[in-house]
Every structure is written in structure tokens, then in C-alpha cells.
Amino acid sequence: MSEEPNFKTELHRKDINAIYLIISIILWLLLTLWIIEIFKLSSETGSDSSIRSNSLYAYITYYFNFIEVTEEILRKFAHIFEFSVLALLAFFAVSTTNKISPKVAYSESRMKLIKSDNEMFILISLWISTLYAILDEYHQLFVDGRHGTIVDVGFDLIGIVIILLIIRVVFSIYLQHIGKDEERYED
Numbered sequence: 001m002s003e004e005p006n007f008k009t010e011l012h013r014k015d016i017n018a019i020y021l022i023i024s025i026i027l028w029l030l031l032t033l034w035i036i037e038i039f040k041l042s043s044e045t046g047s048d049s050s051i052r053s054n055s056l057y058a059y060i061t062y063y064f065n066f067i068e069v070t071e072e073i074l075r076k077f078a079h080i081f082e083f084s085v086l087a088l089l090a091f092f093a094v095s096t097t098n099k100i101s102p103k104v105a106y107s108e109s110r111m112k113l114i115k116s117d118n119e120m121f122i123l124i125s126l127w128i129s130t131l132y133a134i135l136d137e138y139h140q141l142f143v144d145g146r147h148g149t150i151v152d153v154g155f156d157l158i159g160i161v162i163i164l165l166i167i168r169v170v171f172s173i174y175l176q177h178i179g180k181d182e183e184r185y186e187d
Contacts, residue, residue, distance in 0.1 A: 020099040027093035034089055035132060038082050042136050046145020053078075076155045083133055084159035090125040091167055115184045118171050122164050129160040 044052065057071045098117065133156035137148030175182055 015101050015103050017100055020096055024093065024096040024100055027089065027096055031086070031089040031093050034086055038086065038132070038136060039139070041082070042140050042146070043143055044146075045143065049146065079152055079155040080159035080162070082159070083129055083156040084163040086132060087125050087129040087160040087163045088167070090128045091121055091164065094124045094128075095121040115186070116182050118168070118182065122168060126160060126164060130157060133157065133160070 041049075041052075053071050053075055057069070057074055060069060060074065095117075098121065133153050136156070137150070137153050140146040140148035172182070
């Protein structure tokens, strides 16, 4: 008996870009590790978190004594930094995942609620990052000496929105530099 080739499997293999698949897996792994790191930092008790903040504050004031910063401002910048990195990783993970197979990319979807790929990636990244910011503050309600606040979610959102705006601007500048317009999907 001769074995017949499975054309569906062969076609499927040709439609998947292995490089984007590997990069996507790596980016989702990095995103997951960053989420775990934020979770670990949020799981520290209030006193452990204060010790960490105080040591970082001492380091900054020792080496950068010309910068006037309080421990509270430092903690808010930590929120902004943590969640801007989260949004950046989410954006690259989502956009790379979309490139794995052109047949299942957003551009091939029949129903397009958003009119460009880049806008879709930004919205998904915003959603992922904002949801985790809310969950992170909720988690802190159950940690000894910590309390989750909507104000901290606001600082998280500042980091998220700033990095996603930077991505949008850089993308627009890049397209202008290479002389292309953004591909928009019209009904």
C-alpha cells in the first residue's frame, strides 16, 4: 500500500511562518514572565515593599542627589514603568502572533471592527494591560500591609497609554519615512 500525501497538512505547513511562530512564543513567554514578576512584587508585604522602595530611594538620592524625588513619587514611577513594559511586550506578542499565518491574520477576517492592523494590536494590548492592572490592584487587597487603589490603576494606565502612543507615532513616522500609507480596511 502506498501512502497518499496529506495535502491539507502540507498546505497547512506552508502557510505557517516558523520564524514568526518562534518569535511569538518567545514574546508570549516574556510577557508571561513579566506578569509573574509584577505579581511577585505585588505579593510582597507592605513592610517588604517599603524596604525595597527605601533601598532604591537611597540608591537614587546617593548617585543622583540633584534629582528631587520622594519615595511616593518613586513608587508611582515604578507603576508607570512596570505597566509600560507590560504593554510593550503585549503589543509585540500580539502583532507577531498575527504574522504567523497570513490566512488567519486580522487582514483576512471578514468582519473588521477596527480599520487597521496596528490599531487592532494597540487595542488588544491596551485591553490585556488594563485588565492586568485592575487584577494586580485587586490582588493587593489580599496582601498584608498593602491596599489596591484606583489611583494606582490610573498610574498603570499612564504607562500603558504613553507606550502605546509612542508605538503609534513611531509606526506612523516609519510609514511616512518609507513612503507608504497605513493599510486601512474600508467597508
